[in-house]
Each structure stands twice: as C-alpha cells, then as structure tokens.
Amino acid sequence: MGSVYGIVSRPPIAGPLPDSKPLKFGILGAAAIAPDALLTPAKSHPEAVVVAVAARSKAKGDEYARKHGIAKVYGGPGGYQELLDDPEIDVIYNPLPNGLHYEWTMKALAAGKHVLLEKPAANTADEIRQMFELAEQKNLVLLEAFHYRFHPVVQRVKAIIDSDELGPLKSIQTSLGVHSGLFKSSDIRFDYSLGGGALMDMGCYTISAMRYFAGGDPTSVLSAAHELDSPQVDRQTSATLALPGGVTGDIFCDLGMPPYLKLIPRLPRLGAVIECEGGRIAIVNYVMPTIYHSITVTPQNGKRRVEKVYTFPTLGEPWWTSYRYQLEAFVNKVKGRTPQAWVTKEDSIANLAVIESIYAKTGLGSRPKSEFIPTS
Numbered sequence: 001m002g003s004v005y006g007i008v009s010r011p012p013i014a015g016p017l018p019d020s021k022p023l024k025f026g027i028l029g030a031a032a033i034a035p036d037a038l039l040t041p042a043k044s045h046p047e048a049v050v051v052a053v054a055a056r057s058k059a060k061g062d063e064y065a066r067k068h069g070i071a072k073v074y075g076g077p078g079g080y081q082e083l084l085d086d087p088e089i090d091v092i093y094n095p096l097p098n099g100l101h102y103e104w105t106m107k108a109l110a111a112g113k114h115v116l117l118e119k120p121a122a123n124t125a126d127e128i129r130q131m132f133e134l135a136e137q138k139n140l141v142l143l144e145a146f147h148y149r150f151h152p153v154v155q156r157v158k159a160i161i162d163s164d165e166l167g168p169l170k171s172i173q174t175s176l177g178v179h180s181g182l183f184k185s186s187d188i189r190f191d192y193s194l195g196g197g198a199l200m201d202m203g204c205y206t207i208s209a210m211r212y213f214a215g216g217d218p219t220s221v222l223s224a225a226h227e228l229d230s231p232q233v234d235r236q237t238s239a240t241l242a243l244p245g246g247v248t249g250d251i252f253c254d255l256g257m258p259p260y261l262k263l264i265p266r267l268p269r270l271g272a273v274i275e276c277e278g279g280r281i282a283i284v285n286y287v288m289p290t291i292y293h294s295i296t297v298t299p300q301n302g303k304r305r306v307e308k309v310y311t312f313p314t315l316g317e318p319w320w321t322s323y324r325y326q327l328e329a330f331v332n333k334v335k336g337r338t339p340q341a342w343v344t345k346e347d348s349i350a351n352l353a354v355i356e357s358i359y360a361k362t363g364l365g366s367r368p369k370s371e372f373i374p375t376s
C-alpha cells in the first residue's frame with residue numbers, strides 16, 4: 001500500500017537551510033511504511049535527515065540502509081537500544097508493531113528523544129496517557145502519526161462543516177477497507193499479541209476522522225459487529241456510535257474484503273459521507289488524498305460542486321503527501337514554531353478509548369497491555 005505514494009511523490013533533494021540545523025532521525029525497525037512516511041518526505045525537507053536505522057537482523061538493516069541511503073545501522077538484539085543511545089539522534093521514528101509502540105516510545109523518551117509514533121499510538125488509552133505524561137515531563141515532542149489530518153483535504157471538509165453552509169450535522173460515515181490478499185496472513189496486522197486487528201489498524205483512521213468531523217467524542221457505542229480472521233483478531237469491524245448533539249456515526253474497516261462472487265477483487269473503501277440538515281458532503285479518499293481525491297458538496301437548495309485541494313494558501317506543493325505535511329508540522333513543533341495542524345495528547349487518548357469501547361462491545365476486548373515496566 002505504502003509504495004503507491006512513491007509514484008505520486010516527486011521530491012526535489014533539499015539542502016539544509018543555512019541558519020537551521022536539520023533534525024536527525026533514527027528509525028526503529030526496517031519497517032515497510034518508513035520510506036513513504038519518513039524517508040521520502042525527509043528528502044524534500046531541508047530540516048530533516050534520516051541518519052540511522054535499527055533492525056533485529058543486522059543483515060536486514062544493512063540491506064535497508066543501502067537501499068534508502070541511511071548512514072548508520074544498529075543490528076542484532078541490542079540494536080534498538082543502541083539507536084536510542086546514539087547522541088547524534090534527535091528524533092526517533094517508531095513504526096514498530098502496535099503492541100511494541102508503548103515500550104519503545106517510553107524508552108526513546110527516557111533517552112531524551114522526540115518521537116514520531118505510528119498509529120495507533122498504543123494498545124490501550126492508559127498506555128498513551130503514560131507516554132504523553134513522560135513526554136511532557138521531559139519537554140519532548142510526541143506525535144501520533146495520523147498523517148491524513150495534516151493534508152488540506154480533511155481540513156477543507158471540516159471548514160465546510162463548521163461554516164454552517166449545510167446546517168447542523170446529522171450523521172457521519174467513515175470507511176477504510178482493502179481487498180483480501182493485500183496483507184499476507186503472517187502480517188503484523190493479524191497478530192493479536194502484536195496489537196493486530198482491523199479496528200486497530202484501519203479502524204483507528206475511521207474513528208479519528210469521525211471524531212474530527214464531529215468535533216467531539218462518541219458518547220456510546222450503539223452497536224458493533226465483526227468478522228474474524230482468527231479467534232481474537234477482527235478482519236472486519238463495523239460500529240454505530242452516538243455522537244454529541246444527536247449525531248450518529250458509522251465506521252467500517254476491513255483488512256481483507258473478500259472478492260465479489262468469490263472472483264472479482266474489491267476496490268478499496270477510502271471514503272466518508274457527512275449528512276447535514278441542509279445537504280451532504282462525500283469524500284473520496286480522505287486517507288491518501290495526494291494520489292486522488294474528491295470532495296462532493298451537495299446542498300439541498302443549491303448546486304452540487306466538486307472540490308479538490310492539494311495545498312494550503314501558503315503551504316505545500318501539489319505533490320506533497322499527507323506524510324510530507326505531517327513532517328513539516330513535526331519539525332516545526334520540535335523547532336518551537338507553530339505547526340499548521342496537530343494531533344494532541346487528548347485526541348490520541350480519546351481515539352484509543354473509542355477503539356477499546358468498540359472491542360468491549362464486540363466482546364473481543366482490548367489488545368494486550370504491554371508487559372514493559374518503565375524504570376524512571
């Protein structure tokens with residue numbers, strides 16, 4: 001999935017600004033998402049450079065570093081901690097499996113590093129609260145990498161909702177699903193012990209977007225259902241949530257939608273529909289909008305229009321991915337400048353709390369708590 005962005009993203013190679021020291025990033029794990037989420041965006045960011053990667057296997061780390069032009073490799077059983085202990089590194093990017101996010105983010109913060117942390121931030125809301133508390137204590141930046149929030153598309157949709165052009169909100173539907181076979185059965189997404197499940201992996205976006213558009217958190221889970229991949233792992237989850245002001249929210253997420261008639265592969269579901277008293281907004285692709293997107297606004301008493309938005313008035317380029325916008329915000333935050341958008345501690349905690357409440361409703365329960373006990 002990630003490599004699609006490589007096709008649309010055409011970054012120039014950027015040099016550092018004369019008066020600004022670039023932040024040096026280290027990556028925990030030779031993860032598949034890192035090229036799209038950090039390595040490629042950093043190439044066009046004058047104040048971000050990836051200097052090291054750690055991998056459980058030195059050989060895998062070496063190969064990954066060679067492919068992506070990363071100078072240093074920490075490999076073997078102590079490699080992750082060696083990366084955290086590297087005094088040259090300012091920021092750790094943590095794209096480990098969900099169930100390892102808490103342990104390695106706590107360790108990275110303890111080592112005095114800022115952290116760009118993949119979504120969902122951890123397996124439980126309580127772990128997320130602890131990570132942010134440590135970041136606050138140490139005056140470090142911690143961000144859950146909900147990259148889509150940094151792209152102009154969702155911000156434009158939110159502005160239309162808030163403008164009251166279409167009147168009060170009635171309902172919000174958000175979806176994210178991919179066809180079966182995209183992820184192998186051995187993928188981390190299907191491993192309960194690593195924090196797997198469709199609701200964790202993809203549902204976290206649908207809930208995050210729904211909460212963002214609603215401007216508030218669900219008050220209850222009205223109903224929820226799942227299809228299983230294995231006894232504790234949902235391949236698909238859907239739920240209906242009560243939102244403030246009598247608004248209803250429907251989410252759908254699927255790690256492997258079966259083919260139609262067992263033959264025809266399914267197109268990805270990447271959309272959202274927002275119904276208001278005076279019209280509706282339909283978004284195609286709120287998750288990876290740089291590839292393609294549309295915002296169709298249909299007022300009840302007006303003309304239907306389609307909007308597309310790739311840049312902000314004074315920020316971005318049409319080829320900037322959501323990850324590139326996210327990196328811009330992250331670097332600005334670390335440098336003490338005001339980022340264009342942000343995902344706050346409260347937002348990250350609330351998102352995982354909704355995931356946990358849906359898992360409670362379906363009976364699958366939260367993903368396992370980390371066994372890591374912080375020492376400081």
Ligand SMILES: NC(=O)C1=CN([C@@H]2O[C@H](COP(=O)(O)OP(=O)(O)OC[C@H]3O[C@@H](n4cnc5c(N)ncnc54)[C@H](OP(=O)(O)O)[C@@H]3O)[C@@H](O)[C@H]2O)C=CC1
Nearest residue numbers: 029030031032033054055056095096097098118119120188
């Ligand atoms: N923002 C986005 O758009 C996306 C975010 N993600 C998130 O990024 C994270 C990683 O996803 P993805 O890159 O697809 O996954 P990968 O499986 O490619 O990467 C996970 C990395 O974790 C390391 N790892 C450490 N311990 C284990 C273990 N016990 N089992 C498996 N891997 C382990 C491996 O590193 P090594 O062996 O090299 O040390 C591996 O490279 C997830 O949290 C996911 O939700 C994923 C895709 C898109």
Ligand SMILES: O=C1OC[C@@H](O)[C@H](O)[C@H]1O
Nearest residue numbers: 001002119178189201202
């Ligand atoms: O973060 C993600 O975004 C896109 C999905 O395909 C992927 O499963 C997920 O981890």
